[in-house]
């Protein structure tokens with residue numbers, strides 16, 4: 001549906017793989033000293049002195065992770081980069097390079113891939129990363145996009161999931177649940193469109209949550225802010241699968257327990273109103289929705305004065321001994337064990 005909107009339609013088979021890569025990547029500029037050689041040889045060459053390197057990769061599959069009937073290809077390219085950069089920032093590192101690989105069926109013309117790469121280029125420029133390589137191949141059906149991100153971290157500043165200690169505070173950036181509710185609105189509009197293609201939906205009341213789904217941002221600013229405040233978290237993770245899943249990762253790997261306070265979970269007013277409209281519990285959405293790409297981290301109590309008045313952060317709980325378990329303290333002050341929801345993408 002998206003690719004049909006293009007005026008022009010150039011068959012990929014007319015170009016061949018190397019001409020295609022050359023065409024799609026010719027405007028990418030090198031921004032980092034550590035990039036010695038980018039695209040154009042058998043491999044990229046990086047040179048890094050003293051710093052530690054972090055590497056992360058993600059694979060996005062059409063029909064599982066994205067739906068092109070409401071996800072424009074430009075946004076998809078942008079988001080594919082963002083989800084990887086978010087993992088780099090979750091290590092308290094700065095992202096420096098990415099590689100991008102795609103497998104694409106012949107239903108996509110060149111112009112569709114140009115849109116995809118325009119989104120990749122936009123994200124690479126905004127987040128100051130070099131695109132240094134990748135692969136392009138054909139698929140029998142649909143689109144797959146895999147991005148690998150590389151980052152650098154100075155001294156011993158990297159932060160793992162396993163450093164949380166009892167009495168540490170549990171902190172989250174931004175707000176939660178918006179991307180999931182944005183997806184619910186988009187899915188609903190897709191069904192309405194099927195019945196009545198002339199229906200013009202008014203999506204204005206959902207602008208924030210739809211943007212959080214279609215054009216998420218990664219919290220590079222938070223890594224910078226923590227560094228400026230001279231605050232190194234004891235553990236950190238990004239929220240891709242939902243708050244409950246990420247809290248469990250930190251607790252299991254740090255061998256600690258946790259109390260999470262329902263009333264402290266940050267929610268945007270649009271999330272609250274859309275949850276009411278869909279008759280969904282907003283806490284459930286924040287816990288299990290995912291794709292927020294906010295940072296969840298723990299800090300020592302001593303660092304509390306550094307963040308207490310900062311609107312970027314919400315203190316949502318505290319770390320306990322492992323034997324205390326992992327619990328949600330509800331508004332009614334009941335204690336509910338937090339359980340993992342599993343890999344929901346495997347059910348999609």
Ligand SMILES: [Mg+2]
Pocket residue numbers: 086087090237238239240
């Ligand atoms: Mg992650």
